[in-house]
Amino acid sequence: MRKADAAELILSLVTSRERAGAIAGDLLEDAERTGSFWPPVARTALSQFWRQVSTNRSGLGRAALWAFFQMIGFSVLGVILLLVGVVVLVSVWKVGFGRDFPDWGASTAITFVFYVGVNIAVGRRIARCWPGRECAVSFSLVVLMRGIGLAAGLVFWIIQRHGGEAHADFTIDPVALISWNGDLADTLLIAGAGSVTDFLTLTAASAYERWKALKT
Amino acid sequence: MAGTSQPSLGEFEQVVLLAILRLDDHAYGVTIRHEIRACTGRNAAPGALYNTLDRLEEKGMLSSRMGEATPQRGGRPKRLYQVTQDGVAAVARAQRAYQALLKNLTLPGVVHA
Numbered sequence: 034m035r036k037a038d039a040a041e042l043i044l045s046l047v048t049s050r051e052r053a054g055a056i057a058g059d060l061l062e063d064a065e066r067t068g069s070f071w072p073p074v075a076r077t078a079l080s081q082f083w084r085q086v087s088t089n090r091s092g093l094g095r096a097a098l099w100a101f102f103q104m105i106g107f108s109v110l111g112v113i114l115l116l117v118g119v120v121v122l123v124s125v126w127k128v129g130f131g132r133d134f135p136d137w138g139a140s141t142a143i144t145f146v147f148y149v150g151v152n153i154a155v156g157r158r159i160a161r162c163w164p165g166r167e168c169a170v171s172f173s174l175v176v177l178m179r180g181i182g183l184a185a186g187l188v189f190w191i192i193q194r195h196g197g198e199a200h201a202d203f204t205i206d207p208v209a210l211i212s213w214n215g216d217l218a219d220t221l222l223i224a225g226a227g228s229v230t231d232f233l234t235l236t237a238a239s240a241y242e243r244w245k246a247l248k249t
Numbered sequence: 250m251a252g253t254s255q256p257s258l259g260e261f262e263q264v265v266l267l268a269i270l271r272l273d274d275h276a277y278g279v280t281i282r283h284e285i286r287a288c289t290g291r292n293a294a295p296g297a298l299y300n301t302l303d304r305l306e307e308k309g310m311l312s313s314r315m316g317e318a319t320p321q322r323g324g325r326p327k328r329l330y331q332v333t334q335d336g337v338a339a340v341a342r343a344q345r346a347y348q349a350l351l352k353n354l355t356l357p358g359v360v361h362a
Contacts, residue, residue, distance in 0.1 A: 051328070055278070056328075058324075059279050061325070062322050063278075076295065079296065080297065081299065081300065
């Protein structure tokens with residue numbers, strides 16, 4: 034992929050396709066004089082992303098809610114497909130190899146379907162419904178998901194601080210809605226790591242849809 | 250003076266509009282940044298410039314059209330900007346406001362033209 038194509042792809046996740054092409058062309062033209070291309074592309078993309086996030090909060094809130102319900106829907110579909118798939122796979126494996134399906138195989142399938150598959154499906158839907166705002170919508174979705182989890186975690190932490198007991202694990206993978214094991218630092222760490230991986234997976238899936246559209 | 254619903258301009262927005270007015274039909278991202286640097290010595294960040302251009306277009310002070318593509322630009326067309334009547338009026342208002350504020354004012358240590 035030429036660097037102009039790559040720059041246009043990145044910029045098309047934070048602005049309209051027309052603008053992304055024009056900005057990529059400008060930065061390429063300017064790079065002949067300055068010798069610097071990728072740092073201005075990154076700063077411009079970040080600047081456009083932040084403008085979308087800071088100027089249209091109510092619109093992004095609605096988009097995040099829509100994407101959240103999409104995620105729940107795909108997760109439920111994933112459960113159904115996984116149950117059917119696992120039953121078939123385990124049966125075929127047993128018949129074909131005469132032994133039980135390895136545990137790591139089942140957990141790999143579950144991980145792929147939920148932690149990757151659902152995010153990919155939702156990321157592609159975001160790209161089709163919110164072209165030019167993929168990063169902002171993905172960011173808002175991640176903030177919504179983690180906001181729900183952290184708000185609940187804070188309540189449980191307060192309960193524990195006042196001598197009560199609390200433990201919860203309400204998860205519709207990968208939507209860890211409420212997960213609390215009594216350790217605030219642990220919860221924050223998991224929330225942080227989950228946010229980064231969710232955002233990257235959603236954005237990568239959106240970028241793939243955008244790349245297909247730019248090729249046509 | 251009674252309150253007005255006319256949109257106000259930030260300092261950088263004024264700079265961008267004036268640069269585009271000076272460039273006439275040749276105003277696009279690259280030339281606008283060069284003009285700003287040549288006239289003010291200011292190295293405008295591309296991100297700040299494009300955000301300002303988007304904002305001015307949303308306010309109705311700029312219009313844009315797609316120009317020609319060149320191999321130098323990886324085959325990407327330019328987005329050419331023009332200041333609308335509303336934009337010109339906004340710049341004129343801002344300039345009148347500055348002149349009213351500067352009238353009879355001597356800035357310490359500054360030699361006035």
